[in-house]
Amino acid sequence: MSFDRVREKLSILADAAKYDVSCASSGGKRSNSNKGLGNNTGMGICHSYTEDGRCVSLLKILLTNHCIFDCAYCVTRKSNDIKRAAFKIQEVVDLTINFYRRNYIEGLFLSSGIFKNADYTMERLIQVAKKLRLEENFNGYIHLKSIPGASDDLMYEAGLYADRLSVNIEIPTISGLKLLAPDKKHDDFIKPMEKVKNEIIQYKVERKIIKSTPRFAPAGQSTQMIIGATGESDRDIMYSATYYYKKFNMRRVYYSGYVPVLADDRLPSLGTAVPMLRENRLYQTDWLLRFYGFSINELLNDSYKNLELDIDPKLGWALRNLHLFPVDINKAEKRMLARIPGIGMQSVYKIMHARKFRNLDWSHLKAIGIALNKAQYFIICNSKDFYNKDLSPVALKNKIVKNSNSKYRTYFNQQLSLFS
Structure with a gap:
């Protein structure tokens, strides 16, 4: 494979990954050993974002932008006429190591469109992480995006090599998901979340007894919601977020304002992107719920369904x-x-x-x-x-x-x- 072709793939698949904002790495700790490459401290990795949303301290890419699903809100949906590409497993490994050695990155955020089926795609993501850990002795930060519908066995294996796992819930409500992604099932998102939560709890219990217990997703799990694609109120969004925090011990829930990139009667019209300020207010609300002792119904309820944009x-x-x-x-x-x-x-x-x-x-x-x-x-x-x-x-x-x-x-x- 020529260098020019790899560079072309990188351009396509890095650009396709910019819509995923759930790539923060705080909470991971993976000490270097046996003269390995890289080090992930407990302070996490600091990120710098360019104006188009790319993370410049993590290699943030898709394994492929081919997808078997036709989600209306997604730029990589199968019916969209875009340029497609797919990395080989070794290409991602080589890119990660070469970028790290040049001090371009401190870790890897790897997601993917779904080709063939969920398990086939998840297996390939795991292979990348496994090669980095075992063959390259890479101790830097790795965040794998879990594929909805992947088997429990694969989710367990992913947690052995990744610092953080995440399954994007995508649309905050079940009704919104049915409208824009009728091929997907809500249970397919919940199942891997439940598996990761249970394994993290089990790891902590076993770790107290046997110190050599293998590490499992030490930076926890996160998820992301697309905001403004289906008209949910801020109350709906934050009630959903509160549920995922409590039910699955989420480390973070991310809120990504929908950017209209496709013309569809089910979606907001082109040129009507969600204001950045709305995202900011949702994050402020999230912070108040987690660290300031507020309850959700104090901030958002039947009388106050949406946050005010002009005040916090x-x-x-x-x-x-x-x-x-x-x-x-x-x-x-x-x-x-x-x-x-x-x-x-x-x-x-x-x-x-x-x-x-x-x-x-x-x-x-x-x-x-x-x-x-x-x-x-x-x-x-x-x-x-x-x-x-x-x-x-x-x-x-x-x-x-x-x-x-x-x-x-x-x-x-x-x-x-x-x-x-």
Whole structure:
């Protein structure tokens, strides 16, 4: 196979992989041994993304963009007239090793279209990882995209060589999947998730007894949802995400805004991509649910089905619950401190530590690093000033948005001045 042909394949299959955003690697730890190649530390791999979505620290490619399915939302669906290509197993191995040695990458993210059937495709993905581990002694990060419908035996083998496994649920609801991907079954996504979850639990139990127990997907599993292809509300999306976190111990759920690339009556029209800001709000909500003690129905419910784009979800919740404020920064418990707009968890811990030694005032809070442009309207401290002044939720929202916009304009102008 000529170098030019391999380069052509790389161009086609790297471009096809850019729509998959679930390639973060935090949580993996694979120490180098026996003078092997590469090292994956517990801090994970930092990623840098280009504007078209490519990850430049992982070799992020498809094994092939041939596919037996005809999912309406997918650019590689079988009915789409695009240029097709497929890597040989050894070609992916060689590319990974050569790119690593040139310091282009720190690991591999490998996905694939489905050719022949799920097991045949999954076997080929596993062969790549197996060759890297056993023949090349590669200890860098490997993320394999599990193929829906693959057998339990193959999922087990994949977990022995990969740091992370993931099955993209694709569409947040079963009804949406039936509409856009009638050839696929929801159970085919669930089965490999269940297998991976059970094996990880079993590994942890056995590891406590037998230290030499083989590693199994030490960075856990993740999934991805396409947002905006079938009209689900933010409530529908986040209720689904919460289910996958609880049911399958997901390390992460990723939210990928649908980019219309195909004309289809079932899909949004071309040129109507999901705003990047909507993705951002979903990730913020995800963070509040996992680390800030919020429950899903507090943020999204029958009365509030979609997140506001002009303010973050924590501020939105606070404006709907002004009766809980102001909060005394010197007396409030951790749970309530974490619910104050403009205060992150690191600031919560700093406040709890600092107030052991003295009552905190505005200057102390500013020194801690709290975003007072938001927080000042929801807190009281060792000062007579309180900035809410009994404003209505609408008036307070407008004031905060105006102040935030003014702050960002000032920052932007300062940055521009550096180039003057």
